Amino acid sequence: MAAASSSMIKHIIAFSVALLLLAGTGFAEQKRGSITNLPIPRFVSTKSDECNVRRGPSLSHKIDWVFKRKGMPVEVTAEHGHWRRVRDRDGVGGWVHYSLLSGARNVIIDQDMQALYSRPNPDSQVSARLELGVIARVMECSEEWCRLNAGGFKGWAPKVALWGVNPDELID
Structure with a gap:
């Protein structure tokens, strides 16, 4: 019985060390997008001078506002089909079609x-x-x-x- 509990303790310690190592890399906490498998959140930029930001992830949702600067960095916070929920540096967000976004880092x-x-x-x-x-x-x-x-x-x-x-x- 003592040998079995010694072996169990070694496994528990090894498992705990592995969890700590994963947590230290951020891997344990890293959320991935369900569509792209890219990290969420992540930074991208707008592709054009006009980028509609909608209330929901479809063309039928109302346009709340429009980005007017090409290359504007935004943070992707969610994915739904061809749509990405983004927010700007002021924390204002909405849904943008992925074709209006670029992986270029600004x-x-x-x-x-x-x-x-x-x-x-x-x-x-x-x-x-x-x-x-x-x-x-x-x-x-x-x-x-x-x-x-x-x-x-x-x-x-x-x-x-x-x-x-x-x-x-x-x-x-």
């Missing part, structure tokens, strides 16, 4: 006159300053910084100054 500058640095270091040279609300293309992200391209200006900005990328997200 961010919105969330701090006015945000410096773009030549390297991911606040002591490096400033290559440009971006106004609040500017949309920038994400080229890559490290743990704390993202390399951006905005209007031909390239440089690094701290993630905390951006909306459209998760704090723990790495992008190559």
Whole structure:
């Protein structure tokens, strides 16, 4: 009996360690879209200058408002057929047809006159300053910084100054 309970304890410990490892990677918590099997939530961007946002996932639902900027980053929070429920940086959301969305990664500058640095270091040279609300293309992200391209200006900005990328997200 002592051997059996010793073996059981070893299995319980191994199982507990496995659960802790999975939780540490975020895998245990990672929700996936039922249609695409991509992570939910995730960031995408609008494909055109006019993107209808509806109350529900079909053309018969009323248009509540329209995105008017191509490349606007939005967060996908749900999927239903060819429709994606999205929200913008203000938390306003609705349903958008997937054909109006792109996997291209963009961010919105969330701090006015945000410096773009030549390297991911606040002591490096400033290559440009971006106004609040500017949309920038994400080229890559490290743990704390993202390399951006905005209007031909390239440089690094701290993630905390951006909306459209998760704090723990790495992008190559």
